[in-house]
Amino acid sequence: MSSADIGLIGLAVMGSNLALNIAENGYTIAVHNRTASRIDDFVGMATEQGLNDKVVPEADLATFISKIKRPRSVIIMVKAGKPVDDMIEQLLPLLEEGDAILECGNSLYSDSQRRFEYLKEKGIGFLGIGVSGGEEGARHGPSIMVGGPEEQWKNAQPILEAISAKFDGEPCCAYLGEGGAGHFVKTIHNGIEYGDMQMIAEVYGIMRDGLHMAPGEAAEVFREWNKGPLNSYLIEITGHVLDAVEPKTGTPLVELILDKAGQKGTGIWSAIAAQQLGVPATAIEGAVAARSISSRKDERVAAEAVYGKPAGLGGAHVDLGDLEQALLAGKIVSYAQGFVVMAKASEEFGWNLPLATIAKIWRAGCIIRSRFLDQMSAAYAQGENTNLLMVPDFVEIMKTANGSLRKIVAVAATAELPMICLSASLAYFDSYRQALGTTNLTQGQRDFFGAHGFILTDREGEQHHDWPSTLEH
Known part of the structure; x- marks a missing residue:
């Protein structure tokens, strides 16, 4: 039976702290890691902090996905670059239309834009999420910058806002736009x-x-x-x-x-x-x-x-x-x-x-x-x-x-x-603050060697000058 409100893959330092933050805020989280022993280590940490009743550990990826309530939000915390693409391909056969992958690492915004477009065609949302605050922020409240499809953002919004830092009671978490917007801002x-x-x-x-x-x-x-x-x-x-x-x-x-x-x-x-x-x-x-x-x-x-x-x-x-x-x-x-x-x-x-x-x-x-x-x-x-x-x-x-x-x-x-x-x-x-700069000289030089043209302050249109030849004859 699906019992978890959200899933998280990748239990290194940032992933573990983010998962504990989610559990502490009252949400049940399914967790998975490629190395099963790290799952056991995480459950031990959660138990020490009295949060194990909010954790659903699962070493099998397919079973892990089945434990998350639909529409699913699956956070991935793996190394940026190819590992993210590899994880997406592993998840694709297991996800259903309306589900979303939430990539919370430091990814290049253009990669997030590409993944957004790729998954959009398959009916799967991709949220590229910038998370700032380091280890302490991940555990107790980071600043969260979200980019991707707005519908899937709304599915994950209550959890993301709950775990974010607060300033005068306001969540330091916001949806910033589609595609790579979140990772660009980060x-x-x-x-x-x-x-x-x-x-x-x-x-x-x-x-x-x-x-x-x-x-x-x-x-x-x-x-x-x-x-x-x-x-x-x-x-x-x-x-x-x-x-x-x-x-x-x-x-x-x-x-x-x-x-x-x-x-x-x-x-x-x-x-x-x-x-x-x-x-x-x-x-x-x-x-x-x-x-x-x-x-x-x-x-x-x-x-x-x-x-x-x-x-x-x-x-x-x-x-x-x-x-x-x-x-x-x-x-x-x-x-x-x-x-x-x-x-x-x-x-x-x-x-x-x-x-x-x-x-x-x-x-x-x-x-x-x-x-x-x-x-x-x-x-x-x-x-x-x-x-x-x-x-x-x-x-x-x-x-x-x-x-x-x-x-x-x-x-x-x-x-x-x-x-x-x-x-x-x-x-x-x-x-x-310099109203009159010195690139007028630069523009003259560019026109001299490359006929790039320039604008004169007293007339309209692009101009050229008849410069002398500097070639030796």
Whole structure:
């Protein structure tokens, strides 16, 4: 007899925590895993937490499907890419019209779009769902971004809203559009996250290498900042990371962690998507580049031996208030770029992405939750997809904070301390507010070597110039 409200395949860390979250919210969940022993391990976890009466474990895939009430919603939590397609093919013969596959991994949005179209022809729904919040979020309430057929979203909506994070009682879960909309928004979320983390790291670099602050001292600064306009999850955890001590040596943990960052693809995808859509996202691109540079540890060590260590601040003064404002300005630019990318994608793919709603569901549960998302949501609720840099609240902040960003980037440049992300944010801000740019020269060059044409300010239509030949005779 069908007894489960929903099914879940893939009981690794994220899948297990999501399943426990569903059970804790009063829903019966059928669970399956390719390796049967992991099912037993999960049942043990559920039993320890008093949730085993809400769990229907099943090692046989066909029997697992039969245990789920129709119309079925089946969450799959497997590795992105081919494993998702393989799992879909295994499920197809077992599902019936009106059922849905809910793919909750970090998949490329174009893959989700393809799967949506493929399954639509077969009468099966495909929901590509972005889930943000990591292990803790999956267990206690993530931010959930849903894309796919609206009918199947409505079937799963009560459960997804119940398990999501809440902000002032509102679920941080929303339907964002068809096809790959949900995974696209999650991708841009992660791109903004990359930028946010890199900017924090650059500010930490000033504290460590410029001001010679110990990790504990820097932690105290971040704790103070978290009480003000920078209040956010990433600022909060930065204080904890800087405060941590490695138990065997008593050394600050951050001083022992190797300075090589990994990346799983979503940051790169967000940068590529921005480029493909013709939208500048320099903070995201800078953050991706910074991680790539970090991975070349041996080259960096060799280069320092050739060029010497950074000059340092010397007698230059760095005010912590300026550092705080610089980080605030950089973060606003990063968010602004991300939202412009989403607005362009919405237009390009016909998704009608609700930007105000996206800002709302990012207020809790997700990695980039921060105080100013309320202001962003209010701005987009006015009905215009305006760049945040033109929204009155943010104009006022940036008028003040951009001066601090300018000071910090200038000091860092002189001190030879890298600021790949904060400097990119400043350059974007300055380019965005420059009424007369310099691409008039670029357009002239393009016409010279490629006859691409240009527009003159005093007449209509595309023009060309009769340029002299540069070939030697």
